[in-house]
Amino acid sequence: MMLAIGIVKGIHIIGIALWGAGLIALPLLLARHMSGDQQQEYARVRRFSHYGYTHLLTPAAVLAVAAGTGLIFLREVFVPWMFAKLVLVGGLVALHAAIGTVVVGMGEHTNERQPPHPAFFLLPAITLLGAILLVVLSKPDLGEDLVPNWLHSPREIQLPLDEVPT
Numbered sequence: 022m023m024l025a026i027g028i029v030k031g032i033h034i035i036g037i038a039l040w041g042a043g044l045i046a047l048p049l050l051l052a053r054h055m056s057g058d059q060q061q062e063y064a065r066v067r068r069f070s071h072y073g074y075t076h077l078l079t080p081a082a083v084l085a086v087a088a089g090t091g092l093i094f095l096r097e098v099f100v101p102w103m104f105a106k107l108v109l110v111g112g113l114v115a116l117h118a119a120i121g122t123v124v125v126g127m128g129e130h131t132n133e134r135q136p137p138h139p140a141f142f143l144l145p146a147i148t149l150l151g152a153i154l155l156v157v158l159s160k161p162d163l164g165e166d167l168v169p170n171w172l173h174s175p176r177e178i179q180l181p182l183d184e185v186p187t
């Protein structure tokens with residue numbers, strides 16, 4: 022069991038290292054799409070960012086999330102800090118999708134479109150990655166009152182709708 026956990030955690034860390042590096046590198050690479058570039062140079066940079074996103078960044082993200090999901094059950098970490106981490110990971114996934122939207126946009130509008138300033142993606146990427154690492158490495162005791170009490174138990178309230186006919 023210990024060996025299995027070690028292997029899955031190793032896969033998780035490799036996936037995260039690649040994903041995190043990609044979320045930092047891709048905005049920098051996108052900023053190299055210069056509108057004044059010759060078509061050939063533009064196509065070269067664009068192909069690199071496109072394949073980087075589809076063949077490295079996205080598979081790394083899937084690997085990291087899949088291994089992380091496996092770890093939740095292997096290590097039975099159904100604890101508040103884990104859920105706080107998952108909320109932050111949700112932000113990282115949204116950022117991943119936003120970067121992907123720019124990658125696609127650059128391809129569909131030849132070299133007319135300018136990517137946003139790299140800081141637009143870099144700032145949230147570094148903040149989220151740092152915050153996740155802080156949470157997962159310090160495993161803070163967030164207590165049970167992370168959410169209001171009424172969310173912990175059923176309210177026994179009927180929906181204001183007629184019963185669905187059978």
Ligand code: HEM
Nearest residue numbers: 033037085086089090092093096098110150153154157158
């Ligand atoms: C859906 C996404 C993710 C899930 C479900 C997940 C889940 C987990 C679980 C269950 C563990 C084991 C914790 C333990 O052994 O006590 C773990 C370890 C770890 N995770 Fe994640 N994780 C995810 C994403 C991330 C991300 C995005 C990062 C970094 C930015 C990250 C960094 C780490 C690190 C550094 C460890 C090792 C911590 C240790 O062994 O003390 N994880 N993850």
